[in-house]
Amino acid sequence: MGVIDIGRTILEEFPLALFGSVMVGTLCAFLGVYIVARRVVFLGAVLTQVSVMGLALTFLPVFPVPHTIGSLVITLITVVIVSRLITGSKVPRDSVLGVVFITSVAARILIMQVAKRVEVAEIDNLLRGDILFVTPDLFLLMTVAFVMAVAVHLVFHKEFMYAAFDPETAQTQGYHAARWDMIFYVVAAVVIAFATHMVGDLFVFGFLVVPPVTALLLTRSVKMIFFLSVLIGLISPVVGLILAFRLDVPASPAIVGVASVALGAAWLWSVVGRGGR
């Protein structure tokens, strides 16, 4: 089957997978620029794991809520607590994140052991990132989160920018830097919770990091960094899905793989092509 035929098949048979992965790819690549700029990349990894743990919790009788709601609630609670702990705490930021990361991974493993066997398989699917079977409800939720996140960032771009670049001075100019940080983290948490449910933790964390870092290597303009990162977030899922069909491999790793190849090429270009410039 040729590339065009595969593309047509994906578009006809799995349109939600295609548009959903492009939506998550572009949005995570966009938010990822802020995450990389704030040096909180590990927070992305933590929130994806917390989100999965929240999702796993909903398989237990003690937390009888819809999967997406459970994931969202746990992720939001975590982000509120963690964002307070990582600013002004005596414990180093990466240590706080490390504790939350390992605790959520351990909790998820325990939950999987306690849950019924069939549900364990369902959680496994989720963790592997089976994006081909996105439900219309989840796609709709993700679309709402996409519109909300883009709107908030378009309206408050300069506030997020200032609070991340120089929080101390921003504070003296009347910006409550910690409050803007909190708004940013809450928006990121909502996106990560829905996106992780839809496309898996590997995809989400991969796109929070790989496209922004690739863009950082390619350009010295902040606007171009956002543009290139989003462009990589848009192209990689399309190419990755086609490759996954062609090579009969899981979609999420294939998509992240494509983005990583772009990162490798960008790194080579920055070392060899641009040289000492």
Place this chain on the structure above:
Amino acid sequence: MLPFVRFTNVSLGYGRNVVLRDVSFVIGAGEYFGLVGPNGTGKTTIVRTILGSLKPISGTVDVAHPQGRPLRFGYVPQRDTVDAVLPYTAREVVMMGRFRQLGLLRRPGAIDRDAVAKSLAQVHMEDAADRTFRDLSGGLKQRALIARALASDPDMLVLDEPTNGMDLASRRAILDLIDDLHQTKSLTVLLVSHLLDDVANHVQRLAVVDHKIFSVGSVDAVLTGTNLSAIYDMPVDVAQVRGRTVIVTGGRDGSH
């Protein structure tokens, strides 16, 4: 002289930890005021209180409201505290100084771009305006941060250790620039530094901050060998060389 900032019997600290007690001083409009002292004695705590980021534990801090609005501070942080992962240009950094005037929803317009260009010109950075901030030398970074403070149209410039880690020529150039801004723009300036020589030769009045001593007055009255020897717990002499004040530390044996 209209008082811009007045501390009356103020105690400062964080939580239950009192850093400074019974601090009283005034910074008048148009004044060039210095705040000096060893590291970790509370200079930054005073600055944070002036800027409104920290509330005093006791006492009163009065900040003027010129023309019925809050006093506008142009704050220049220590340049190492600015985290430039993204490659903002110097011009983009200076534009951040306009954000307060813009408010929440407005985007920068022609007036803001003009203000940024003027601020860059005031610190003689027109040629470096479109260079990446993180790639600038320490001196140029400091100029860009001063330009950002100027772009906010401040009543008072607050500079925290602006010459820290600079070579002699860059230090002199930054201090001359601050002198120039004070004189030509009639800006009130608060210069915070642990480098006594820098402050001694530029400010009109100063405060020496230490856990044991908090004294305010003219440079000659406050920066004395006796005061400094007590603060630094070592022999310190204050001398004049070619009309400039220099601070000289004594030998380890306590000799002057």
